[in-house]
Amino acid sequence: MNLQLYSYFRSSASWRVRAALALKGLPCDYQAVHLVKGEQLGHQGLGPAQLLPALWADGQRITQSLAILEFLEETQPQPPLLPAEPLARAYVRSLALDIACEIHPLNNLRVLKYLKNELGVAEEAKNAWYRHWVEQGLATVNARLLSEGRMGRFCLGDQPGLADCVLVPQVFNAQRFEARIGHLEAVMRVFEACMALPAFADTHPSRVPDAE
Amino acid sequence: MNLQLYSYFRSSASWRVRAALALKGLPCDYQAVHLVKGEQLGHQGLGPAQLLPALWADGQRITQSLAILEFLEETQPQPPLLPAEPLARAYVRSLALDIACEIHPLNNLRVLKYLKNELGVAEEAKNAWYRHWVEQGLATVNARLLSEGRMGRFCLGDQPGLADCVLVPQVFNAQRFEARIGHLEAVMRVFEACMALPAFADTHPSRVPDAE
Numbered sequence: 001m002n003l004q005l006y007s008y009f010r011s012s013a014s015w016r017v018r019a020a021l022a023l024k025g026l027p028c029d030y031q032a033v034h035l036v037k038g039e040q041l042g043h044q045g046l047g048p049a050q051l052l053p054a055l056w057a058d059g060q061r062i063t064q065s066l067a068i069l070e071f072l073e074e075t076q077p078q079p080p081l082l083p084a085e086p087l088a089r090a091y092v093r094s095l096a097l098d099i100a101c102e103i104h105p106l107n108n109l110r111v112l113k114y115l116k117n118e119l120g121v122a123e124e125a126k127n128a129w130y131r132h133w134v135e136q137g138l139a140t141v142n143a144r145l146l147s148e149g150r151m152g153r154f155c156l157g158d159q160p161g162l163a164d165c166v167l168v169p170q171v172f173n174a175q176r177f178e179a180r181i182g183h184l185e186a187v188m189r190v191f192e193a194c195m196a197l198p199a200f201a202d203t204h205p206s207r208v209p210d211a212e
Numbered sequence: 213m214n215l216q217l218y219s220y221f222r223s224s225a226s227w228r229v230r231a232a233l234a235l236k237g238l239p240c241d242y243q244a245v246h247l248v249k250g251e252q253l254g255h256q257g258l259g260p261a262q263l264l265p266a267l268w269a270d271g272q273r274i275t276q277s278l279a280i281l282e283f284l285e286e287t288q289p290q291p292p293l294l295p296a297e298p299l300a301r302a303y304v305r306s307l308a309l310d311i312a313c314e315i316h317p318l319n320n321l322r323v324l325k326y327l328k329n330e331l332g333v334a335e336e337a338k339n340a341w342y343r344h345w346v347e348q349g350l351a352t353v354n355a356r357l358l359s360e361g362r363m364g365r366f367c368l369g370d371q372p373g374l375a376d377c378v379l380v381p382q383v384f385n386a387q388r389f390e391a392r393i394g395h396l397e398a399v400m401r402v403f404e405a406c407m408a409l410p411a412f413a414d415t416h417p418s419r420v421p422d423a424e
Contacts, residue, residue, distance in 0.1 A: 048355035049310060060299055064306035064313070071302040087272055090283040094276035097312075098261060101276070105317040114344070121331055132326070143260035 001075065003028035004056040006045045008035045009205040009212065012104060012169030013065040014053040018208065019165040020069050022199035024076050028055075032210035035109055066100055069162050081162040091148060092156050095141060095163040099170045103137035107173065131179040138174060138181050141167065145186035153193045160194055168194045172205070213287065215240035216268040218257045220247045221417040221424065224316060224381030225277040226265040230415035231377040231406075232281050236288050240267075244422035247321055278312055281374055293374040303360060304368050307353060307375040311382045315349035319385065343391040350386060350393050353379065357398035365405045372406055380406045384417070 005021070005028045007014035021028055033039045033052055040050045047054065047063055054061055055068045057075075062068050073081050082089050105111070107130050115121040115129065145151045155163035171191040174181050181187065194200045205211060217233070217240045219226035233240055245251045245264055252262045259266065259275055266273055267280045269287075274280050285293050294301050317323070319342050327333040327341065357363045367375035383403040386393050393399065406412040417423060 048359065049314070049352045051314070057299075062299070062302045062306065064309035066309055066313075067302045067305035070305055071298050074298045074301065086283055086286045087269075087274070089286065090274045090279045093279035093282055094274065097276035097278055100309075101278075101313055101317050102261070102263070105313050106323065111318065114341070115331075118344075119327075119331065119333055119337060119341070125331060129326070129331070132330075140261045147260065 001026070002058050004031055004045075005029070006031045006033050006043075006052060006054040006056075007208065007210075008033055008052050009208045009210045011035060011052045012173050013051075013100075015169035015172070015203060015205065016065045016165045017053045017055060017068050018203035019168065019194075019200050020072055020081060020162070022203050023079065023081065023160060023165070024072060026072070026076060030209050032208075034210070066096060066166075069096075069165060073162070079159070081165070083156060083161070088150065088156065091150055092161055092163045095144060095155055096166040098137060098141050098144070099166045102140070103134050103170055106133040107177075127177060130177050131174075134170065134174045134177070134179045135181060138170065138179075138184055138187050142184035142187045145190070151186060151190070154190055160197060160199070164190060164194050164200075167191065168200050213238070214270050216243055216257075217241070218243045218245050218255075218264060218266040218268075219420065219422075220245055220264050221420045221422045223247060223264045224385050225263075225312075227381035227384070227415060227417065228277045228377045229265045229267060229280050230420065231380065231412050232284055232293060232374070234411035234415050235291065235293065235372060235377070236284060238284070238288060242421050244420075246422070278308060278378075281308075281377060285374070291371070293377070295368060295373075300362065300368065303362055304373055304375045307356060307367055308378040310349060310353050310356070311378045314352070315346050315382055318345040319389075339389060342389050343386075346382065346386045346389070346391045347393060350382065350391075350396055350399050354396040354399045357402070363398060363402070366402055372409060372411070376402060376406050376412075379403065380412050 040046055045054055047061055049063060053065055054063050062071055082092055112126060115126050150156050152158040154160045168191055252258055257266055259273055261275055265277055266275050274283055294304055327338050362368050364370040366372045380403055
C-alpha cells in the first residue's frame with residue numbers, strides 16, 4: 001500500500017497516525033502542512049474539513065485520525081492495535097474517545113483562536129481553559145485505567161495499541177501547557193512505557209521532518 | 213443480550229445509541245439520568261467520566277457512544293451499520309467523527325457552562341459560539357456528502373447506518389439553537405430521510421420516557 005501522510009509536527013491527531021504507522025512498520029511519504037501558517041486552508045490534500053491529519057492510501061483520501069487507525073487495523077492487521085474480543089475492543093476505543101472527544105477538540109488551535117479573537121479571553125484564562133479540560137479528561141482516563149482491570153504496561157495489557165496512540169500525544173500536549181498531570185500515575189506509567197518504544201520516540205514532534 | 217441504556221432525552225450522544233439500537237431491533241431497559249439536574253455526578257452506572265450515554269450489556273458497562281455503536285455492530289451485526297469494504301467504512305466513520313469530534317464536544321452542556329460561569333461569556337456570545345461550530349462543522353459534512361460520491365438517501369447509499377445515527381441528533385440540536393443550516397441540502401435531505409424511519413422518529417427526544 002502506497003501511503004502519504006499529511007501532518008504537522010505538533011498536531012497531536014497527526015502523531016496518533018504517525019505512531020500507528022510506526023507500530024505496524026508501515027513506511028509513508030511525509031507531507032508537512034504548517035497549521036500555524038494556515039497552510040491547511042484550501043489545501044487539496046485535506047478535503048473539505050481542512051484539518052490534519054489526512055492519509056492517502058493508494059490515491060484515496062482518508063480523514064479523521066481514529067478512522068485512519070481503524071482503516072490501518074482492517075487493512076494491515078499485524079501487529080494488532082485492537083484486541084479480538086468485543087468488550088475489550090470497546091474498552092480500548094472508549095479510552096481513545098475519552099481523549100479524542102472530551103479533551104482534544106476543546107484545546108486545538110482553532111478553538112483557542114476563537115476564545116482569544118472572538119470572545120476576547122485573556123491569555124491566562126485561555127491557558128486555564130486548556131488545563132481544565134486536559135486535567136479533568138486525563139483524570140478520567142487514569143481512573144479508568146486503574147479501576148477496569150485491563151491495564152498492563154500499556155492501556156490494554158502489555159502490547160501497545162490504539163488507545164496508547166491517542167494517549168501519548170495528549171500527555172505531550174498537557175506537559176507543554178504545564179497541566180498538572182504528574183500525579184496521574186497510571187497515565188504517566190503508560191506514557192513512559194510508550195516513549196521507550198521507537199514507534200513513539202521516533203515519531204515525536206521533535207523528530208519529524210517539519211520539527212521546529 | 214440484556215441491555216440497559218443510561219440516557220437523557222436531550223443528550224445527542226444518547227440519541228445516537230437509541231437510534232442504533234432501534235435500527236438493529238434491540239430492546240433495552242431505559243434508565244433516565246437528568247443532566248441538567250446533575251444526576252450524572254457520582255452516578256454508579258456511568259463510570260469515572262460521568263458522561264452519557266452508558267450501555268450495560270449483560271452486566272458490563274460500555275461508555276462513549278461511538279464505542280457502543282462499534283460494539284453493537286460487532287456483536288449484533290444485522291442489519292449492518294457499517295459497510296464491508298475498508299475505504300467505505302473509513303468514509304462512514306470519518307463522517308461520524310466530523311460530528312462527534314469537531315462539533316459536539318464544543319457545544320455540550322459542561323462546555324457551555326464553563327463559558328458562562330468561568331469565562332463570563334454573555335448569552336448571545338455563547339449562542340454565537342454554539343452556532344459557529346455547528347454551522348462550520350455541518351457545512352463540512354455537507355461538502356463531503358456532495359463531493360465523495362457515496363451518498364444515497366442516507367450518508368452511505370440507501371441504508372441508514374452509523375454516520376446517520378450521529379448526524380440526526382446533531383441536526384436536531386442545530387435547529388434547537390437556530391443555527392443556519394437550512395441551505396445544507398445534503399445534510400437536510402439525509403436528516404429528513406432518517407426522520408421518516410421509526411428508528412429515528414421513535415427515539416426522538418420528545419418520544420423517550422424522560423421527555424419534558
